[in-house]
Structure formats: C-alpha cells, structure tokens
Amino acid sequence: MANPDVAKLESIAREGRVQIIRMLAHAGSGHPGGSLSVIDILTTLFFDRMRYDPKQPRWEDRDRFILSKGHCVPAQYFCMAKAGFFPMDRLITLRKLGSPLQGHPDRVALPGIEAATGSLGQGISVAAGMALGLKLSGKGARVYCVLGDGETQEGQVWESLMSAPKLGGPNHRLDNLCLILDYNGIQLDGFVKKILDLEPLTDKLKAFGWAVIEINGHDIAQIDKALDQAAATKGGPTFIVAHTIKGKGVSFMENDPEWHGKAPKPEEALRAIAEIAGTPAPAWVAPIVAEISAMVKS
C-alpha cells in the first residue's frame, strides 16, 4: 500500500509478540525465536497487504499465504485470530489435544491454513503450484510464502528455486508469487553460517532467475515497500531476503540458538512480556500478565 499505517502495524506486531510468548508459555513447548523474527513480516502481510475473508476462508479469489517454516506457526495463529478466523481466546489451546492449532500447520484442521508445512522445504513447491494454478484459472490473486534460512538448505527448496522462474511458460509466468526469507541466521543446531552457509545467497537467487530485494525484516515500511515492488514486478516471481533477528524483541532470546525451540517458563514469559510491552504497558497486557502470574504461583 502507498501509505501503510506503520504505527498501527507496529502496535499489532507488538501484541503478536506478547501473544506468541503467552501461547508458548501455556503450551510448554514450541519455537519462540523464529516466531518473533517473522512476526513483523506476517503482520504486514495480514493487516496491510493480503486480500482474504476470514468468514470465507476458501474464497477463490483470496491471496494465499504459506508458512513454509511451519514451526513458527504461533506467529500465524496470532495473525489469524486477530484477523477474525477464530476467537483470540483459542490461542492458548496451541499444541493441546483436540485443538486445531496444531504444533505445525494443519490445513484440514484449521480453515485458513493453505497447506500443511513444517516438514521443511515443501511449502515453496506448493506455493509455486498454487501460483501456477491461479494463473491457469485467470485469477489475479497472489501467493506469499515465507521460508526459513535453515530450511533453505533443503534440496526441495532448490528444486523449486530452479523451476519457479520458468514455470508456466510465456503465457503464465509466476509474477503472482512472492517468497520471503526470514533470514535470522540461526537454526536448531546453531548458526546457519557455521552449519551450512547459504551465502552468497542473493547472487545464487539472481543466477536462478529471481527478482531479489533485500530488506530489514523488522522495518514495516521497508517490508511494505518490498511487497509493492514485488507486486509491480512482471514476468517472474520475486524473492525478498528479509534480514531479521532471531528472538527479536526479547533481550535474553535475541540471537541465541537456545531459544530456537524452547518455550519460556512462566517467569521468563513475564520478563519477556514486560520487555515487549514497555512502560506504560497497553491496557490489554494486564490480563495476560495476571494469567501467567497465576501459572507462576501454581
């Protein structure tokens, strides 16, 4: 959008960070680091960019969103609840028996999820297939897919990076496909650079035929501008390399591989929420703090 309401989006992203911490504290397991690094991107997509109708999750002309790095789905669940796909109070059922909020996205259980992901490397191919399907049907909808940097080590990612810019032939080029890399530099076992470096990544992507944009993935104005550029790019798909900070917003989680896949204990959750909310904290924070404080006591 030409003039995104940056302050509003930042406020939603802040709420998202608090809700991510809350969900994980309740679940007792999950992935805070990547959920916190991707939330600004998801907030911009869900509240500034994508066309969808939470009351008709299968509306044919909707833009599609696939979180290929499915382990960070708490960030998406927050956006979906905030957008009205389901009530906000369902967020704390994350990872509980019988909840549609599965530990990794389940398309069948939760309307609005476009594909099961989390077995890494697959979402990008499905997104390319959807972009192709929409083109073949003459639909103008767009497909957004968020990848992880560790995930980008998967062979299937490179299969689709190779094929997507050529898929569809001259009449159905996938300029409706936009990939976004949450480049936080950390994977489960440690730093991406040490385990299997992706660099020089933009050179590789350009060589494969992608239009590449590099941004700060926590700067909503930059995210918005990059999405504008992607939408204006004709003749092929776009790859946005979003540099992010794992655990962004919580000082003791930032850039620490330990917080890739560990839920905060209630005490840690309270510290995290206090940092994210700032002072004075918005009014909606108090009930969440009270709720988690009760967990500390029990």
Place this chain on the structure above:
Amino acid sequence: MVAKASRAAFGEALLELGARDERIVTLDADLSKSTMTMAFAKKYPERAFDLGIAESGMIGVAAGLALTGHVPFACSFACFLAGRFETIRVSVAYSESPVKLVGTHVGVAIGEDGYTQMGLEDVACLRSLPNIPIVQPADESETRQAVAYAVEHPGPIYLRLTRQNLEPVHDAAYRFRFGKADVLRPGHDVSILVTGGPVANAVAAAGRLAAEGIQAEVINVATIKPLDEETVLRSASRTGHVVTVEDHSINGGLGSAVAEMLGEIMPTPLKRIGVTTFGESGDLKGLYAKHGLDVDGIAGTVRKFLNR
C-alpha cells in the same frame, strides 16, 4: 482388445479425458515419454509441466495445483514417487490435496533396467497413509476406467501402472468399480487374489489347475486400498485357502493387506507370492519365473499349498 501396457492405456485415456475436462493437467519429472503423458503434453502444451528431474518439487507443485481447483496427474516411475514419500505424506496426504499420483514401471517386470528402476515398495509406502487409495488396473479396459475414476475421486489417489503389455482379462461389458474386487473365474478349492502384472498368469494357472481337478477362484484386486473385504471374505470362507500374487515386495503390499484383514476377522491359511529380494536385471519371462509370478510358479505354489 489386444495386450497393452497400462501406462499406454493411461496416456490414451488422459488425452481423451483432457479434451473435455480443462481442469486436467500433467506433471512429469523428465519421464513423460515413459509415463506416456507425452501425447497429452503435445496436444495441451499449456497444461503439461515438466519439472525436470526433481520429483519432490513436482509433487509439491501438483499439490498447489490441486488446491487451486485443477486435477493434476503427477507422474513418474513408481519407485521415484514413493522415494519422495515425505512430500507425499505432508503436501499431498496430510494436506488433503487431491493429487492423482501415477507410478509406472512397477515390479520386476520392467526387466533389464534392474532394481533401481523397479517399483517394488510403492504400495507398502503409500498404504501406510490414511487417505490415499491405491488402484492397480489389470488391463486396458480397466485402466481407462480407473483413470476416469481418478479424475472424479474427490481426494488424492495413487494409480500403479505397468511398463509391460497386459493381456486383456475383462470383456467389453466389464465395469470397474472403485473399492470392488472382481471375480475373474469362480472356484471353490482356493482363492487366488491377484493384482496388476500377474493377473493374466493367475487366470492361466487356474485353467491349468482345473484340468488337474483343482477349482481355483481368481479375483482381480484392482483397488488394493481400501481392500474389498466383503469379496475377499466371501471367497475365503468358501475355499478356506488364500493365495495372493503381486509383482511387489512381499512385505506391505496386497499380500500383507489380505493377511492383516483375514488375521483380524477370519484367520485363514494364506500363501503370499511376491518379491522377497531386491530386483535385478533380466528378461521379464526369466524374472517372473524366478519370483514364482509366471503360470508355472503360481500353479506350482497353489498345488504345494493345497498338498495336491
């Protein structure tokens, strides 16, 4: 009807169905000459996609096409599809993407290319997924009807097709019914449950056994999953002896499905004929003889099983 490979019948059926159903698209991984989608690709170039030798990506793209209202046939050798089990498991099965998976070149019957190209574990892999039916037609007529059915099937489905020609075992009046096994020859001494490549051999073996006074009931199990329990139980309860025949690993295929079902509902003496080793290069005739899938092998196993 003449002998025809089920992959060839598939290619022809797809061409016909594609003319009246624009939702049909094909995906290949550099084997469209072998999977026989080449004719479709020539006629409908904008609806045929060769993803290169990249089967995982192909299956994922097929899932995306299926979830945007198209009817994608994702085709490769059966072993290469099953080898991308994880993508099938998550992007197709768990996501309920109505992809039509087509695995060709099944069994030791492909012969000279040897084990790495033989689909011998594909049924075992896909049978473990809750929502992917498995259909292996026995001849041209059944293949054409099974392909037409696959288009209409509301979810994902797997078609298992042969490289080699298949002798017709059905007459012109035959109507394929999804989930139903069909009795090709009635008998009361032993039930031979057979699927795919060896079906015609099983019928011939039954003819030979009849001359010796053994009345074998031959049942073509085209739908391996879900298994037609009713037909199998009806036959097994009459004959009291069941032999399964398949050009697939003896573990996890038709024989296993039958054993599991009978074991739970009506334990019945059972003999499974199938592949117990890796495959190898050789001619079809020699390989079928080696694995007991030819007429002699099937008849001999039945005799021994019945102590006759």
